[in-house]
Amino acid sequence: xxxxxxxxxxxxxxxxxxxxxxxxxxxxxxxxxxxxxxxxxxxxxxxxxxxxxxxxxxxxxxxxxxxxxxxxxxxxxxxxxxxxxxxxxxxxxxxxxxxxxxxxxxxxxxxxxxxxxxxxxxxxxxxxxxxxxxxxxxxxxxxxxxxxxxxxxxxxxxxxxxxxxxxxxxxxxxxxxxxxxxxxxxxxxxxxxxxxxxxxxxxxxxxxxxxxxxxxxxxxxxxxxxxxxxxxxxxxxxxxxxxxxxxxxxxxxxxxxxxxxxxxxxxxxxxxxxxxxxxxxxxxxxxxxxxxxxxxxxxxxxxxxxxxxxxxxxxxxxxxxxxxxxxxxxxxxxxxxxxxxxxxxxxxxxxxxxxxxxxxxxxxxxxxxxxxxxxxxxxxxxxxxxxxxxxxxxxxxxxxxxxxxxxxxxxxxxxxxxxxxxxxxxxxxxxxxxxxxxxxxxxxxxxxxxxxxxxxxxxxxxxxx
Amino acid sequence: xxxxxxxxxxxxxxxxxxxxxxxxxxxxxxxxxxxxxxxxxxxxxxxxxxxxxxxxxxxxxxxxxxxxxxxxxxxxxxxxxxxxxxxxxxxxxxxxxxxxx
Numbered sequence: 001x002x003x004x005x006x007x008x009x010x011x012x013x014x015x016x017x018x019x020x021x022x023x024x025x026x027x028x029x030x031x032x033x034x035x036x037x038x039x040x041x042x043x044x045x046x047x048x049x050x051x052x053x054x055x056x057x058x059x060x061x062x063x064x065x066x067x068x069x070x071x072x073x074x075x076x077x078x079x080x081x082x083x084x085x086x087x088x089x090x091x092x093x094x095x096x097x098x099x100x101x102x103x104x105x106x107x108x109x110x111x112x113x114x115x116x117x118x119x120x121x122x123x124x125x126x127x128x129x130x131x132x133x134x135x136x137x138x139x140x141x142x143x144x145x146x147x148x149x150x151x152x153x154x155x156x157x158x159x160x161x162x163x164x165x166x167x168x169x170x171x172x173x174x175x176x177x178x179x180x181x182x183x184x185x186x187x188x189x190x191x192x193x194x195x196x197x198x199x200x201x202x203x204x205x206x207x208x209x210x211x212x213x214x215x216x217x218x219x220x221x222x223x224x225x226x227x228x229x230x231x232x233x234x235x236x237x238x239x240x241x242x243x244x245x246x247x248x249x250x251x252x253x254x255x256x257x258x259x260x261x262x263x264x265x266x267x268x269x270x271x272x273x274x275x276x277x278x279x280x281x282x283x284x285x286x287x288x289x290x291x292x293x294x295x296x297x298x299x300x301x302x303x304x305x306x307x308x309x310x311x312x313x314x315x316x317x318x319x320x321x322x323x324x325x326x327x328x329x330x331x332x333x334x335x336x337x338x339x340x341x342x343x344x345x346x347x348x349x350x351x352x353x354x355x356x357x358x359x360x361x362x363x364x365x366x367x368x369x370x371x372x373x374x375x376x377x378x379x380x381x382x383x384x385x386x387x388x389x390x391x392x393x394x395x396x397x398x399x400x401x402x403x404x405x406x407x408x409x410x411x412x413x414x415x416x417x418x419x420x421x422x423x424x425x426x427x428x429x430x431x432x433x434x435x436x437x438x439x440x441x442x443x444x445x446x447x448x449x450x451x452x453x454x455x456x457x458x459x460x461x462x463x464x465x
Numbered sequence: 466x467x468x469x470x471x472x473x474x475x476x477x478x479x480x481x482x483x484x485x486x487x488x489x490x491x492x493x494x495x496x497x498x499x500x501x502x503x504x505x506x507x508x509x510x511x512x513x514x515x516x517x518x519x520x521x522x523x524x525x526x527x528x529x530x531x532x533x534x535x536x537x538x539x540x541x542x543x544x545x546x547x548x549x550x551x552x553x554x555x556x557x558x559x560x561x562x563x564x565x566x
Contacts, residue, residue, distance in 0.1 A: 014512075021506050022487065028499055029490040035552035038502055042545045045508065049541075052512045058519030060527060067518065067531050068511075071538030079546035087497065087547070094504050094543045097536040101510045104533035108517045108526050118470055134536075216500055216507075223510045224477060230513060231469045238512045240473065245509040247477045251484030252503040256496065345493055352496030359554040370493045 006054055007237070013051040014241040020044035021245055025252070031365055052238065071097075084360040085317045088212060088350035089144035095215050096137025102222035103130030107189070109229050111182050119229045124173045126225035128166075128192045133218040135196025140203070140211055144349055150205035152275035158202060159273060166195045202275040206314070206391065206429035208349045209260040210271045217253025220246045256351050263345035263371075265397075265406040288438030290425070295452060298419050298445055299459035305382035305417075307338040309374065311410050312354050313347045315388010315423060319449035325387065326361040328453055331460045341367055342374045342384075342410050344392040375411050384415040386436075388449045390428030396435045403432050418442040421452045495555075501548040508541025 020041045027037020053064075075094065082090050106127035110120065142148035155161075169191030176184035203211045224246030230239030261268045270276070302308050310329065316322060329339045341363065347354045355368055378384065386393055389410075396402040397409045412418055413436050420437060422444060428434060436442055445452045491499045514537040518530030 017509075021509075022483065024502065024506070025484070025499075026487050026490075028495050028502065029487075029492070031492075031495060031552075031555045034495060034498060035549065035556050038498070038505070038545070038548050038552055041502075041506065042549070045505070045541060045545070048509065048512055049515070052515050055516055055519065058516065060518055060521055060530070063521075063527055063531050064515055064518055064534055067534030068515075068538045071535035071540075072542040074535075075539035075541070075543030076546055079543040079550070082547065084551075087501075087551075090543070090547065091497075091501050091504060094501075094540050094547075097543075098504065098507045098510050098540040101514050101533045101537035101540060104529050104536065105510065105513050105517050107529050108521065108533070111526060111529075116467075118467070213500065216504060220503065220507045223507045223513075226510070226513055228470060228473050228477075230516075231473045232467055238516050240476065242509055242513050243473050243477050244480050245506050247480040248484040249503040249507040251481050252488045252499060255485060255488050256500060259496075343493070345496075350497060351500055352493060352498070355494050356497045356551055356554070359551070359558050362558055364558045365494055365555055368494060 006056060010051045010054060011237045013047050014237055017044040017048040018241055018244045021248060025248065048241065083320075084357055085320055086145075087356065088208060088348070088353060089141045091350060092137045092140040092144065092212050092215065095212070095219050096134040096141070099130040099133025099137065099215065099219040099222055101130075102219065102226050103127045103134065103189070105226050106130060106229070107185065109226070110176065110185055116232065117177075119232060120177045122225050122229040124170075124177065126222045126229065127173070127189070128170065129218050129225065130222035131189060131192040132196035132199060133215045133222060135193045136200035136211070137215050139197055139200035140208060140215065143203075143205060144208060152204045153201040154275045158275075162195065162198045165191055165198060169195055199272070203272070204276055204429060205349065206346070207271050207276060209346050209351050209353070210257055210264075210268065212350050213253050213256035213260055214268070217250050217257055220249025220251075220253055222246070224250060260346055260351055263408060265408060286433050286435050286438045288440065290437055291443050293419065293443035293445060295445060295455035296459045298443065299456050299463055301417060301419070302332060302337065302383050302385065302456070303335050303460055303463045305337055307340075307381050308332055308383045308385060309340045309342050309378065309381050309412075309415070310385045310387065311342040311344070311389055311393060311412055312358070312387045313344070313389025313392060314349060315421070315449050317348055317353065317357055317388075319388065321387065321450040321453050322357045322361040324450055324453040324457060325358070326363050327457050328460070329363060329367075331457060335460075339367065340369055340374065340377075342412070343368055343370050344389070344410050345371060347389055347392055371408060371410055378411045378414040381415040383417045383419060384412040386412060386418065386420040387453070388421060388423070390422075390434055393436055394428065394432070394434045396432060412436065413439055413442070416441060419445060421445045421447070421449050423448060498548050498551045501544055501551065505541060505544030505548055508537060508544050511537030511541050513537075
């Protein structure tokens, strides 16, 4: 080592970086401190990357510079330009990129240091989890982007095939370690990547919040495993930083995965393996009738209400209606109506998706309420406007024997009046009829969410008072 | 296992408990930035990728290392930029509604 202090400097910066990562996550406990926290974590990350260039023995500068430029540039441009409605698929890709990077690092480890058995095992594990994460994230991206049909893809003996593919992949990995012959790493990566694809194809659109969180956790764990494999080597300090950061993310992702699955009253295993929504439930008949209403009548109903709660779902995101919804909320408030928003945890395609869209439209976050906060308010509410949400407001969830039984829902049916904006008469993701739509206090506004809200806005403008 | 590995395991276990405590305090309002923010944090993989590529001695390793650096850089940059964008939106709406700064 040319300068004995360089190593200490690098270590110190990594330690500081880790501290700021933790503080950054802690700052997210309030929207008022969150931005500052992430900016500090960002500066810490930048410092950690910069000092890494001082690591003794580093060469291949042109390759590194080109890689950072290409990858960083692509990430920057995409993240700057992306529509907030297209956020889930982009986050899925960034997740996958992290997993892919972890898998690639593990590959280099396996190529160069096939000596210490613990390190080989850790690298193999990192490679498997990282590869599954990138392959699965690619599928999640294709489904969310609409380039692949979002309905679950199922085939006979699916679980058996998946397990076999994973087992064969692991077999090749172990063979490469035992024979110290890297030629087996080729089929190893092929099979574990294939396993990632297979794991993700039976996941339907509305289950995406769970699977995206899961891949986030997996990438974190893959990074931590890589870190473990590095702590022995010449890059030990980077290894410890990766262990901490990766484990933090593994914890965050795992917690979100559990929360999302719980919000649907399903186990993670059920989400992963049941191909939920693949088939529609036959023969359920619901008493009552669907009652359409004119936008002008709906507007009057809201204008003379004391309180309105808006419950948005994925339909609002698809139609890009959030801006118009904000206009609607403003108009109602000008008329003295109390307006709140009810957000179900799994509304949309990623955790917290609706909050981001409404914030983008400029709606203050103190008007957004999560399920637990707002459910008791529905019975005292005059009008609930459901925009493109279905299963999360289906009262069938409270009934024994329904496919949705036990799913925590927004109790919108308990309000005095319910207005539902819905594209057509089709069923929700779960494939079952929504009993809400047939209730006496419920009226339907058919059409694209943005068109209907636009009509409501213009009708409201011409309503006196 | 070597002493270093045991140390790393100890660190990982403590971090997992710490992470759970810290993250369970994040409100549902901020679940998207939590996800993209943690996404950004696992971008630390870029550091490992840079070292792995920097120490590569043949072209096979260099190509794999290059791929790792591209993906890691995209992960860390994109994750940061989008998280900051989202949190700025939340910041802005609060000010507009006249709440606490």
